[in-house]
Amino acid sequence: MTTQGTLLKSELRARLPENLPRRLGVAVSGGGDSVALLSLLKHIAQEEQVELFVATVNHNLRPEAVAEADWVAQLAQGLGLPHETLHWQGWDQTGNLQDRARQARYQLLSDWARDKQIGAIALGHTADDQAETMLMRLARAAGVTGLSGMPAMRNYQGIMLLRPMLGVTRQQLRDYLAKIGADWIEDPSNHDRRFDRIKARDALTGLSEIGISAHSLSRVAENLAQAREALEQITQDSARQVLSVDGGDICVDRAQFSTLPAEIRRRLLTGCVRWIAGRGYPPRQAATDRALLAIDQGEAATIGGCLLIPKADKMWICRELNAVESAPGAPGQIWDGRWILSGPAIPDAQVHPLGAAGLKAVPDWRALGKPRAALLASPSVWSGEVLVSAPMVGFSNGWLAELTPEEPEFHSSVLSH
Numbered sequence: 420m421t422t423q424g425t426l427l428k429s430e431l432r433a434r435l436p437e438n439l440p441r442r443l444g445v446a447v448s449g450g451g452d453s454v455a456l457l458s459l460l461k462h463i464a465q466e467e468q469v470e471l472f473v474a475t476v477n478h479n480l481r482p483e484a485v486a487e488a489d490w491v492a493q494l495a496q497g498l499g500l501p502h503e504t505l506h507w508q509g510w511d512q513t514g515n516l517q518d519r520a521r522q523a524r525y526q527l528l529s530d531w532a533r534d535k536q537i538g539a540i541a542l543g544h545t546a547d548d549q550a551e552t553m554l555m556r557l558a559r560a561a562g563v564t565g566l567s568g569m570p571a572m573r574n575y576q577g578i579m580l581l582r583p584m585l586g587v588t589r590q591q592l593r594d595y596l597a598k599i600g601a602d603w604i605e606d607p608s609n610h611d612r613r614f615d616r617i618k619a620r621d622a623l624t625g626l627s628e629i630g631i632s633a634h635s636l637s638r639v640a641e642n643l644a645q646a647r648e649a650l651e652q653i654t655q656d657s658a659r660q661v662l663s664v665d666g667g668d669i670c671v672d673r674a675q676f677s678t679l680p681a682e683i684r685r686r687l688l689t690g691c692v693r694w695i696a697g698r699g700y701p702p703r704q705a706a707t708d709r710a711l712l713a714i715d716q717g718e719a720a721t722i723g724g725c726l727l728i729p730k731a732d733k734m735w736i737c738r739e740l741n742a743v744e745s746a747p748g749a750p751g752q753i754w755d756g757r758w759i760l761s762g763p764a765i766p767d768a769q770v771h772p773l774g775a776a777g778l779k780a781v782p783d784w785r786a787l788g789k790p791r792a793a794l795l796a797s798p799s800v801w802s803g804e805v806l807v808s809a810p811m812v813g814f815s816n817g818w819l820a821e822l823t824p825e826e827p828e829f830h831s832s833v834l835s836h
């Protein structure tokens with residue numbers, strides 16, 4: 420191995436978990452980065468008795484994709500490694516094409532890994548990718564989380580995604596490939612200035628004059644990733660002190676909450692909102708700031724599908740009735756993104772939010788000590804016009820309302836973003 424190769428190999432090794440899984444996946448598109456990744460990992464795998472498995476995703480978006488996947492298959496075969504091409508069914512015209520293709524890629528790769536009992540998949544993101552990500556996030560005035568960039572390791576549906584090349588540049592990898600006489604596929608979209616990433620790439624070249632480089636920006640990301648870890652720990656500890664979960668709602672001790680630093684309060688609030696109303700994008704900063712002010716002042720507010728309701732010295736954070744999808748749910752299936760209701764078989768049973776009509780049928784709801792609005796959005800079972808069960812309001816009638824099994828334990832879930 421060349422000296423350069425040995426240096427790159429140790430850079431990669433330092434960013435991989437200490438104990439590599441016995442079966443390791445490598446996502447190879449055929450581009451220079453992932454081809455270099457494969458070559459370097461091959462050396463590491465040989466030294467550590469790790470079996471490598473290669474996969475290429477064909478997004479079926481470009482006619483050349485079939486030939487590119489075949490090219491990678493041959494490359495893998497030449498290295499004596501198993502290869503599989505995974506196919507995306509195509510874009511359903513919803514959302515942004517790039518985002519959807521990326522999501523599909525991770526889904527296909529993780530399904531493949533699970534199927535093959537592969538514990539982790541290595542991806543070829545480089546320091547340049549990290550730097551471009553940082554520049555794009557700077558444009559959105561991101562905070563500590565956004566500016567901690569792409570993580571070097573991340574659990575995706577039980578499979579570890581590894582990015583061991585975040586400390587090396589695209590140019591270093593190209594030089595290495597040229598030295599060992601390896602070939603790769605040049606993606607024409609890498610020069611397409613319609614994409615923000617390509618504009619960020621060009622901008623980075625200009626920034627080198629003031630010493631901003633892919634290396635320096637990816638180091639900033641690493642620094643902030645450590646800061647983020649520390650913040651997450653403090654946030655978890657604070658959550659235990661100032662929040663309590665009551666059914667599907669959260670009750671905040673306002674006096675204690677107000678003593679916390681702004682960043683921790685923001686993290687707690689967005690964590691609560693995501694836990695209650697879903698795991699999509701976090702609420703915008705302006706909405707979060709408005710809601711934090713409302714908590715300070717003990718005023719009602721709404722944020723991201725949740726209601727903030729003051730009651731004595733507490734603030735309740737609950738699901739907003741108007742934000743619950745109006746289509747009825749079925750028992751045994753996930754309703755409103757997080758509840759599963761189960762009980763005696765009733766042919767026409769449907770799950771709805773309790774609503775004002777339902778609450779009327781449960782006269783002693785006041786004894787629960789919870790705000791009325793919180794109860795209105797709670798899950799209930801109906802047979803036609805008849806209320807069968809409202810488990811969160813003490814009228815269970817043999818039914819059980821449980822938070823979905825994927826819903827992790829509150830104190831860690833609230834804070835793990």
Ligand SMILES: Nc1ncnc2c1ncn2[C@@H]1O[C@H](COP(=O)(O)OP(=O)(O)OP(=O)(O)O)[C@@H](O)[C@H]1O
Binds near residue numbers: 453542543544
């Ligand atoms: N079609 C593909 N098949 C297999 N692996 C791929 C494919 N496309 C990308 N990858 C993997 O992802 C790495 C990063 O690729 P790229 O920078 O093009 O992704 P991206 O679209 O920026 O996605 P993201 O940054 O969200 O992961 C590649 O080095 C490779 O490991």
